[in-house]
Amino acid sequence: MIAKIESNRNNHLKPNYKRYLLNGLCSVLIVVVLSLLTNNLSLKIIIPQIIIFSIAALSLNIVCGCLGEMVLGHGGFMLVGGIVASYVSQKIYQLVMEKNNFSSSQMREIFYNIGNGEVHFAGYILVIFAVIVGAIFTGVIGFLIGVAVLGRMKGDYLAIITLGIGLVFVSIANNLQTIDGFKYGVDGPSYYTRIAGNTPIFASFLILTLICFIMIFKSRYGRAILSIREDEIASEASGIPVKKYKIFTFTLSAIFAGLAGGLYYHFASYLGTSLFSQDRSIELLVFIVLGGLGSFTGTLISTALLTFVSYKLLLNAPGGYQLLIYGVILIIVMLIRPEGLFGTKELTWDFIKKVFKIKKKPKKIVEEEIIHDNK
Amino acid sequence: MITNDVVLVVKDLSIEFGGLKAVTNFNMEIFRKELVGLIGPNGAGKTTIFNLITGIYQPTSGKIQLDGEDITHVVTHKRVKKGIARTFQNIRLFKQMTVLENVKVAYHNNMTYGIFASIFRTKKYWVEENKAHQKALEILEVLGLLEYKDELAQNLPYGKQRKLEIARALASNPKLLCLDEPAAGMNPHETEELMETIKIIQDKFQVTILLIEHDMKFVMGICDRIYVLNFGELIAKGTPKEIQTNKEVIKAYLGE
Amino acid sequence: MWNNLYNGLINGLGMGSIYALIAIGYTMVYGIARMINFAHGEFITIGAFVSYGMASLIGANPITMIICIIASMLICAIVSIITEKLAYYPLRKRNTKRITALITAIGVSYIIYSLFNIQFQEIKSSPKFLNLSNTNLTILTIVITLVTVVLLTLFINKTKFGKAMRATSENPSAAKLMGINNDAMITLTFAIGAALAGLGAVVYCLRIPYFKFSVGSDAIGLIPFVAAVVGGIGSLPGAVIGGFIIGIIQQISVAFPETSPWTPAILYSILILILIIKPTGILGKSIGEKV
Structure with a gap:
């Protein structure tokens, strides 16, 4: 009797509002901290890149780590998103300028200030809008590719075909260089002059990405996707429409990769196509494998670490050494701890509680005794 | 506990793998809340029939009906929705x-x-x-x-x-539960426990069960009816008593 | 226009034979170890530098060319055996996931690439072993490739080692039971693949008058890999056919200024098309999964 009461109380799932508030506060804190950190000269360039590549790496991780399908050529999706975002951004800027017959200085007052590089509210709105459009467009492309490819192949063949697709994207982008007259490979309108001016946006999108992914993966969607990774045949036999979920995950991954690409454009005003070729795709893969396939925390930490390390190396070591050290790190990690830093685990509040030995109040025991006494 | 309500009907089911006839003209009827066993020597085609029923293989000919509905060409995960669930021989x-x-x-x-x-x-x-x-x-x-x-x-x-x-398998709320060698690798004590559990499952979840097994004590102990397969063909069907004394069955297992 | 086409064809056959040699390495390693060896391209770099180094020592003429070829093949084979023993073999023993092998291969390729980057930053001119016209050179490279392929096929089909390699690639557990040392066979495969890449590198230097440290990853890059997949990864004749097909298409595309900048897109689109129409490639076969 006691056990039944106890188990019923324990096993009713409820939203943990305290936890949500805590997470919300932490998110705001992170955005603020990151934005402030970028004021520091040495971190100015690194932090936005860490944020942007974290988003890209996370989006790759949901397919490679959570779904279990190896996908190369992810840089291609970033490129697509970046190009579309750059087009939208520049086009709207031009339209506003023409429609209202503003001079450059008037545009400056609305969107940004060349003098001190400050981004104004309208500028932020423009960036957010352009980036989201880019992400959606990439998502559509990802969906179409997913439908064409995911039903009929997996494993090595899927990896190779996605590599090919990414390379085709890069090659086409290399040749186009402009869309409707707007260059995406060289400087866009220079209202992103203050390179780190958009960091609040970058950081907010990172938080958004994390929220989306964590919420989705802790629901029935997450269970379905993970079950496909574990055993595709058993998953199908348990009622999961495997093909549909593969396409879903792939599309989701494309959306956020496109998002990362769009954000990158608004960081650098420049989409050098070579930045998104197979070197980039492989670098993302390295990030997620080192962090742990399937672990979001691992991805964040390894991306931050490796990006930081590679920049410091680039500054201090002569040409060529960066890649050498990278390669050695890869091999050592694969030999010693192939599952990566975090394996498939995450850093959760529960874990932190355990580490610091914070316990729950002993309310239950009292109630138990009362019932016991009544008997 | 045999009613006249048919859950699963398999009609003239056959499948060929590049010239090799794995299953030929297999017929089976399972009534609601029955516990039916599918036995036969190794390689007889039992798991193949499971794979056909659950949609992992497509038959070369024949039909499968669940609760009157033709599901022969329905894809696996949709069959689960319609009420077929299974376990696997290799976990x-x-x-x-x-x-x-x-x-x-x-x-x-x-x-x-x-x-x-x-x-x-x-x-x-x-x-x-x-x-x-x-x-x-x-x-x-x-x-x-x-x-x-x-x-x-x-x-x-x-x-x-x-x-x-x-x-x-039970979590998908199945009408028909297919168990592929549930007792494989179990010692006699565990097998007894499994027999109990299956009885409880039948009772509590009101499922119809089709199972493949090699453990004869297990099969004879809990099945209402048994189908016997050899070289992809049905060689006998009936109650455990009938099967135990069937000449063809004995021949298939022990040879002439 | 016909001139362009003719040039494209000749160059295509020439480059195609080089790609074929390198593609064989990709396909053999995949066949026996189920691994895409992304580090394979770097053996071209090694081969090119070895033959350059040797040529500076002993001079460049048809006789020294033979010596340089042998040296290049030998050194490539040795390097591949070392990397296999140090990096890939421990992973295989521990039965880790395929992605781990992939990342390790990437690591190896980074290391080799950067070692050459650090040491040799200038552009080197290829040793002038022979003085042939473009057409004659192409004929020579085709002959070299075909002779190599014939020898290799004989080796695989007729000799004990070759049969053992095939056995390991088809069914490792059965091969083990027959007393075949699977690990040795895998190492042998890696070595042969690398040696062929070394040969391909020397032939490349015959055609192209200069090279630098990135020749393996930039100049040649993934093209032999595409060739191997198009021809059917795991199949030796497939790699050869794939090499020639991709080589010809590439060189014809390069020969016409309208299509030239689109060449990579064209090649990778062919890869995608083949994978969609016939994933196992032109000459490949498929394997299913048992339930």
Whole structure:
């Protein structure tokens, strides 16, 4: 009797509002901290890149780590998103300028200030809008590719075909260089002059990405996707429409990769196509494998670490050494701890509680005794 | 417990693998709440028939009907929705997920909340997740796995893993439960326990069961009827008593 | 226009034979170890530098060319055996996931690439072993490739080692039971693949008058890999046919200024098309999964 009461109380799932508030506060804190950190000269360039590549790496991780399908050529999706975002951004800027017959200085007052590089509210709105459009467009492309490819192949063949697709994207982008007259490979309108001016946006999108992914993966969607990774045949036999979920995950991954690409454009005003070729795709893969396939925390930490390390190396070591050290790190990690830093685990509040030995109040025991006494 | 209500009808089912006739003109009827056994020497085609019934293979000819509905060309995960669930001969658990999660996966089709609800954790999400949670705990309790609910599936002992396979299959609310060698690798004590459990499952979840087994004591002990397969063809069917004395069956197992 | 086409064809056959030699390495390693060896391209770099180094020592003429070829093949084979023993073999023993092998291969390729980057930053001119016209050179490279392929096929089909390699690639457990040392066979495969890449590198230097440290990853890059997949990864004749097809298409595309900048897109689109129409490639066969 006691056990039944106890188990019923324990096993009713409820939203943990305290936890949500805590997470919300932490998110705001992170955005603020990151934005402030970028004021520091040495971190100015690194932090936005860490944020942007974290988003890209996370989006790759949901397919490679959570779904279990190896996908190369992810840089291609970033490129697509970046190009579309750059087009939208520049086009709207031009339209506003023409429609209202503003001079450059008037545009400056609305969107940004060349003098001190400050981004104004309208500028932020423009960036957010352009980036989201880019992400959606990439998502559509990802969906179409997913439908064409995911039903009929997996494993090595899927990896190779996605590599090919990414390379085709890069090659086409290399040749186009402009869309409707707007260059995406060289400087866009220079209202992103203050390179780190958009960091609040970058950081907010990172938080958004994390929220989306964590919420989705802790629901029935997450269970379905993970079950496909574990055993595709058993998953199908348990009622999961495997093909549909593969396409879903792939599309989701494309959306956020496109998002990362769009954000990158608004960081650098420049989409050098070579930045998104197979070197980039492989670098993302390295990030997620080192962090742990399937672990979001691992991805964040390894991306931050490796990006930081590679920049410091680039500054201090002569040409060529960066890649050498990278390669050695890869091999050592694969030999010693192939599952990566975090394996498939995450850093959760529960874990932190355990580490610091914070316990729950002993309310239950009292109630138990009362019932016991009544008997 | 045999009624006249037919759950599964298999008509003239055949499948060929590049010239090799794995199953030929197989016919079977299973009545609601029956426990039917499918036996035969190794390689007779038993798992192949399972794969045909669950949609992993497509037959070269013949029909399969579930509750009167033709499901011969329905894709596997849709068949699960319609009410067929199965376990596997070589355990196919979701190793790195917990026991509870393994069971909840199969409950997927009984939930309807979408992505929006997942991200914003709406009321619908909590209501449906709770239902799934309770149902999963119920099933685990019946199968004696409740204490392991947060354990990773790969950490369970072999016998418990086999039971988890069954628990997972039950979570999809099946009309027909197909068990592929549920007692494989079990010692006599575990087999006894499994027989008990299957009886309880039949009772509590009102499922019809079709199973493949080699353990004759097990089969004769719990099956209402038995079908015997050899070289892909049906050689006998009937009650355990009838099968035990059937000459063809004895010949198939022991040779002339 | 016909001039362009003719040039494209000749160059295509020439480059195609080089790609074929390198593609064989990709396909053999995949066949026996189920691994895409992304580090394979770097053996071209090694081969090119070895033959350059040797040529500076002993001079460049048809006789020294033979010596340089042998040296290049030998050194490539040795390097591949070392990397296999140090990096890939421990992973195989531990039965880790395929992605781990992939990342390790990437690591190896980074290391080799950067070692050459650090040491040799200038552009080197290829040793002038022979003085042939473009057409004659092409004929020579085709002959070299075909002779190599014939020898290799004989080796695989007729000799004990070759049969053992095939056995390991088809069914490792059965091969083990027959007393075959699977690990040795895999190492042998890697070595042969690398040696062929070394040969391909020397032939490349015959055609192209200069090279630098990135020749393996930039100049040649993934093209032999595409060739191997198009021809059917795992199939030796497939790699050869794939090499020639891709080589010809590439060189014809390069010969016309309208299509030239689109060449990579064209090649990778062919890869995608083949994978969609016939994933196992032109000459490949498929394997299913048992339930």
